[in-house]
Amino acid sequence: MADADNIIDELDWRGALNQMTDEEGLRKVTSEKKISLYCGTDPTGDSLHVGHLIPFMILKRFQLMGHHPVIVIGGGTGSIGDPSGRNSERVLQTMDVIHANEKKLTAQMEKLFGTDNFTIVNNYDWLSKMSLLGFLRDYGKLFSVNNMLNKEVVASRLEAGISYTEFTYQILQSVDFLTLYREHDVQLQIGGADQWGNITAGIDLIHRLEGQDAKVFGLTNPLMLKSDGTKFGKSAGGAVWLDPEKTSPYEFYQFWFNQDDADVEKFLKFFTFLSKEEIADLVQQTKDQPQKRAAQRKLAEEVTEFVHGKQAVVEAEAISAALFSGDVADLSVSEIEQGFAGVPSFDATNEQHDLVEFLTATTTIEKSRRQAREDITNGAISVNGERVRDVDYVVDPSSHFDGKFVIVRRGKKKYFLVRIK
Structure with missing residues (x-):
């Protein structure tokens, strides 16, 4: 996969870097050895969508270069609600719903990352065992309210209001990083740009408890925007889900196939594992013969196969060809249900x-x-x-x-x- 000697160079070329806590240190440690790193997702829903793929694509690249990804399913943090990206409090879900969502997200992650050189954990396992007094004595005492208020994710909510429950989210995420550092030798946390404050809070906690020489790092990906300035990840019908029951593989394929020429190079770099040469060739083909949409077709094939498997690509292309030609007689019942989901x-x-x-x-x-x-x-x-x-x-x-x-x-x-x- 890699076109660069170091994973950081690879991520830089692919436009996947926003902020790093210590770029020189991270380059050094990833050059010297294979590290363990993590990214988390809360089970607030029963499926991830393509927007969630952004940090996990980075995690997958580390895996393909021999590093060890750890995914945290946030059964504990998900029970209280992440304040980021919202102007109001999350509605708390029942634990039965959260546990059901955990199972579905775990299955999706296992499909993306396989079973080799990969670990998946649930922070409910350690956060649920923490007493209130233990939380306040062991961790609350180490966090300055002044610093917590200055974190962007909290500061953006102060005018509308934020509960103490959501205010403490960054402490719990910090405990996650500390726990993973101690128990799984995790040295790097990855997240979206809105997670920077939570990530740095975790690094500060590790340094306070484990010493300033503890080699831990944070990395965030940039906000993914389309060329028209709108946020990536939505279609006319709403979110594009990884769950084939919520967004069929055909609809998923079409989402990527219909990307604008101005965006396709960026998405090929970020969402596929194609080489520089392959991407450059596809971009040139699209410039020379835009009507053939070679780059978009390859983008759709690659991401659909990554998420749904090769057979889903075969079916999606069969449906597309049948709809274009009108020769629908040989479509299967399943292909009809996918391809005609949006027609009258x-x-x-x-x-x-x-x-x-x-x-x-x-x-x-x-x-x-x-x-x-x-x-x-x-x-x-x-x-x-x-x-x-x-x-x-x-x-x-x-x-x-x-x-x-x-x-x-x-x-x-x-x-x-x-x-x-």
Whole structure:
């Protein structure tokens, strides 16, 4: 994967560096040995989305260069709520919901990082054993309220208000770093730019308890913005999830395929493991023949395979090709459910239907019988991939797709999905 001798050079070229606590020291230690490092995520939801991938891509690069990633699933911190990125208090979730989310996020992380040279832990295991008096005596005494108030994540909340619960989050995250340093020899914490204050607080705690010569570091990635200045990670339908039940692999593939030419080089560097030469070649191809979208296609292939596997790429490309050509007859039921999730849909019974009636009364694909007959005779209507010109054509729902769907295309691009009940 690496084009550079040192992982820091690799991250710098890929635009993945924002701040480091001690760049010279981190370069030295990562050149001399393979280190353990960590990044955390709280189980406030049952899936990560593509925005969450940003720090984990950095963690994966360390893994590919032989370093040992540790992921903290924040069952403890997630039970109180991270104040960053919000203007109001988080709604506390029940522990049953948190534990259910922990299992799902753990499965997603294991899929991304595999089982070799990788550790996943849950901070609930140590934070839940801490007593209030122990917390105040062992850790609270070591934190200055003045310094805590100056941390950006807290300062940004002071006007709107912040509870003591969320105010103490940075202490708990610091305890995480200390625990991982002691028990897993973790020397580096990675996070988003908004985590800088929490990361440095953890380093300060380690230095106070373990000595100033303890070699621990912090690294943050920059805020990921698109060329138009908007935040990366959203689609027209909202968040793009890693869970295939929430965002299908086809929709996931399309999210990356539809990135703007102005952004594709940056995303290829950050979200793929392609070399400098491969990325330069793809960027040049896109400049020479932008209509072919070679860079976007490769971006979609690489990230979809990383998150969902090779078969998901094969299916996504089959769906894309079928929708473009209109040759949908060979799609599977599963591929139809993915590829047609966003098209207008209707319900119909499993009886045979007169086509004109089907287009007007059973559905509202056509506004009138006259328009339906006109579009049929003009060859503008296709049913299940077959162009129909006969106004007496009978739609038989049992003839395709296990009797579950009828696909109608009007014109070249307008698709409709009819679900058979």
